[in-house]
Amino acid sequence: MGRPREHDETTRARLLRVAGALVEAEGVEGLSLRRLARRADTTTRAIYSLFESKEGLLAAMYHEMAAAMAAHHEAVPVSEDVTEELLALALAYRASALLHPTLYPLMVLKGGAPLPEDVALARRGFERVVETFARGVRAGVFRRGAESMGRQLFALVHGLTTCELAGMLGARPKRAWREAVSAMLRGFAA
Amino acid sequence: MGRPREHDETTRARLLRVAGALVEAEGVEGLSLRRLARRADTTTRAIYSLFESKEGLLAAMYHEMAAAMAAHHEAVPVSEDVTEELLALALAYRASALLHPTLYPLMVLKGGAPLPEDVALARRGFERVVETFARGVRAGVFRRGAESMGRQLFALVHGLTTCELAGMLGARPKRAWREAVSAMLRGFAA
DNA sequence: CGATGTTTTGCAACGACGTTACGTTACAGT
């Protein structure tokens, strides 16, 4: 019963696309619901019907980003060389962050609380790292404490991402990534 | 000539104090010039006279933060054990960030461009780290590349800070700091 | 001592923002 929705899935997709372009072009502060509605040729009411609020819109953008990162992570094959696998996982994180350079800060900083499903998504990626560490521990490559090492590696990876996006990682950022992650993994050796 | 300023240095200090309290209590988005003026019992015009704009106010807050961090850094004594000294420098960074937990994000994320003097201030701390690395290289403790290692250590330290402030560093954050920094430094060994 | 010039101040307004109340519209069920 009631009037059928006119703001359908295609408008939703269009809004997400235009919002991404806006953020990409002018940063998070350049995204306003009114401008977004104008650019997407619809009304602010449509955004409220589809996303509930601005926070909901940002959560949906977060979801796209989290899904992209999860896809990059799952594309990394399981290897016998756990060090190589962890390095590949870190570089996959880097690649997905660099794919949406201005969208990445959305994940970390403000924009409100992400949806539980997206937290679970991010957690899955983290647990993949912890499991890889655990395999390394069992193989005698690393010392004990897979979860601690996973947390610390994540801190490094996040810091590297932030620094690279800020242009503070020097002329050869990928090399810096390799060196930093390798150094930490060497330091984790049993 | 001209009307003498009534908005003096004490109002400026009070505004900075109240602004810090506001950010501390409700985050960066809770800081509005009108609320700040009301809480500090003055007018928005005073803020504009003293800080030029909201960005100028944030830059002044950034300056306080940067000065506190520099003080913490300079309090770390030069040691013959470069590894110990770098660990102490990292923990000094942590201590100053934890002193103003909600002010720290101001330094990294938005708020606009910090003043050149504050960039220089932050740069001095970074160069202290690079020099310590260089001493370690000369002593045969680390491999070559003092500046690269400094950048990578900074990325780790910043990532650890962000993660700890987000509560993602587990139950023993200081221990995680020690382990992570030590691991990276071990990995940098010659 | 009064007139003038210059700078700061308080106040009110401007445009833009996120959000919401409201009257209208379009359908489902009777």
Add this chain to the structure above:
DNA sequence: ACTGTAACGTAACGTCGTTGCAAAACATCG
């Protein structure tokens, strides 16, 4: 056909950062 219900577009509300403007407070000069 009538009524109830849900989604719609429009217009407003309150807040934000910022700015124009007239009044105010001094220094300087006639």
